[in-house]
Amino acid sequence: MYADTKSDKLARLAIAPKSRSISIPDLSEDVFLLILRGISAWDVVTCQRVSRAWRTAFSKDEYIRFVLQSYRRAREIRALSPAMLNLHPSPEATCANWKQTLLSVASRYHNITQGKTRKIDRYPMAPLEQLGDFFAVGQWDYHESQPGGRLYYETAAMHLKIGVKPYLFRPTLWSYDNGLLVYAPAIGEEYGHFPQVLALLDVEIGKKYPIPFNARDKIIRNLRLKDRTLIVEWAEKDPFHNLNALEQVNRHFANCFDVRQGDDNRGWAVTWRSEWKMHFLGLPPNYHDRFFSTHNATHYAVYFWQPNRSMYTGDEELPIESLSVWDISAHSCYQPSTDPAGKRRPPDDAGPYIVSRFPFNQLDFFGIRQRSTVSLMSLQLDSDALSLTVRENVGVAGQGYFDPAERLWCAKTTSFPFVGEGPRLYREWDGNLPPYRGHCSMESADVKESERWFLPVMDVVDSLAGVRLSLVETCFSGQSMENKLVVRAKLEEGEDGEEGTWATLGDAVASEVSSMGRIAGDERWLIGQNERMEVVVLKF
Missing domain, CATH: 1.20.1280 (Monooxygenase)
Structure with a gap:
């Protein structure tokens, strides 16, 4: 047999069919x-x-x-x-x-x-707190979810000794709900001029719309946007009467606005709905007389906690507590702030009116009276069931705070009807709540079970999309180790049907939204505030 020559090989290659890759x-x-x-x-x-x-x-x-x-x-x-x-x-x-x-x-x-962002938008805020136009409701300096209960005011940049002194985040003046943000834009912008200091921001397109709230001679105490309904709680700058020889009382009111889409579903319009007097006497503008509220499109609930100024001893020294629920569904042009004597007051069915009042003895009966050992975390209204839910959080005795193996809290839920008579529903170990770190904690969704090296601060859950956004703080021990705030995101259900894994945002990006200990958002973006008085939107 003779060996093939080069020409023979080329001939066979020419005759053989060419191979084709698929x-x-x-x-x-x-x-x-x-x-x-x-x-x-x-x-x-x-x-x-x-x-x-x-x-x-x-x-x-x-x-x-x-x-x-x-x-x-x-x-x-x-x-x-x-x-x-x-x-x-x-x-x-x-x-x-x-x-x-x-x-x-x-x-x-x-x-x-x-853990990446597509775009970062920043919106400077007006310094209303420094100008005296914003005086936040006082935060708890003692809470049962904290070890020893005591908290301190420190800025987010000064928490290197967090294991020794749990600190409170500063209050914020903005609110987010379903793509819309209410805040006070910096002076000089189109809708930041006096007296309309508040604006509504469409986060997706970055366009602002004016809010017809006249801030002249008013102190904003709190604002909240929910169910396309905006509530602004405020106090008069001038005292109305003397509480005692040392303190004066300012009348407190709440203004309600409807947030609706404009003609042809373009843009947004904020229109007046009603105003009501929050407290029959008023409150001193200090950090000791506190109130906490919640609302939906038809009802408003407010809880008052005031130190007892009685000179007597015994049970009278306990704080004064009360809870009221209002029906705010009706439109009314009447403004009680302009009618101190109440001479022009319309009938109750012509505007907001109180549905029920719960004094301290009824709160005691329901098991939600706080006394001096505060554990309150949030209030939730259900207008369909005509019920109110109070959530509390307590650090379990004997359990450590920064020892990851021993960190444990007990979240308690109490539900009861605010109209008519009915049973009280009480549940212990009902979910997981973060420890109280300021008013931001009262807006947090339930967090996941305690993690080994992270302390929960606040979680936001987009339940429809199955997306969880989380703000946590590292809790390492050691003199050479620095604890820091960490922002994470994950899918509650991954592409394979199982729970997704956490994706951590970079430190530089996280610092833009974590400085005040408060986050908001949904699957489209994460919203927070930085140390430069800017509301920051991280768009995914």
Whole structure:
């Protein structure tokens, strides 16, 4: 047998059929769908950048709809009917921009799982506290969820000895709800001029709208936006009468505004609804007389806690406590702040009116009287069930605070009807709440179980999207170790159906939203405040 010559080899290669490599776009549809089922939306976007053939294959609308079936909790997908995600097109599905929807969902969920931000917006705030136009409700300096109960005022930058002195975060003057933010923009902006110091911000487009709240001769105590209803609680700057030889009382009021979309669903309009007097006598503008409130679209509840100024001994020395629930559903032009004598007061059904009052003895009966050992964390209204829920948090005796193996709290929930008679529902160990660190803690969602090296500060949960945003603080021991605030994000349910893992934002980005110990947001963005008096929006 003779050896093949070079010409013989070339001849055989010319006669032999050429081998052809098979790429993913060349696969049959059933196999291609199996591949799509196992990759994420961000992987699909990445595959579109490989080549022209890959871009054509991975950009087909029917395949994009197939991938988006795994993201039914995303905001864009929740707005669609289930039939629009079918593999085979329907008349309404052909009109949608599926490529843009894929890019929006893919980039957002990729950034959340990677701890990255797409854009950072900053909105300077007016220094109303320094100007005397904002006097926050006093925070607890003692709380049962803290070891020893005692807390101290320190700035977020001065907490190197947190193990020795648990500190309180400073109060903030802004509120967020479902894409809208209420705050006091810096003077010089279009809607920051006096006397309308408050503005409504559409976070998505960054446009501001005026709020018809005249701040002249008023001290803002608190504001809250919920269920497209804005409540501004304020006090008159001038005292109304003397409480005793040393203290004077300022009348306190609450203004209610409706937040509605404008014509053709464009823009937002804030309109007047009503005003009512919060306390029949008023409160001294100090940090010792405290009130805490909550509201929804139809009801408003406020809890008062005041030190007892009695000269007698015994039970009279306990703080004065009361709880009131108002019906605020009706519109009313009457302003009690302009009618001190009440001569023009309309009938109760013509405006806000008190549904029920609970004095200290009834609070004691329900088991929610705080006395001097405060454990209150939040109030929650349910207008459908006509019930009020009080949540409390107590550090379990004998359990450590910074020892990760012993850190434990007991969250308690008490629900009772605020109209008519009914049973009280009391639950211990009902979820996990963070320890009290200021008013921000009272807005926190339930946190996950105690983690080994992190102390919870505040959690925000977008339950519809299954996204959790968390602000925690490291609790390491050692003289050479510095504790810091950490911002994290994760999907409550990952792409594989199991709980996702935490993604930690960078320290520089986290410092932009964690300085005041308060965060807000949803799957689209994370909102907080930095040390430069700016509201910061981290967009995913």
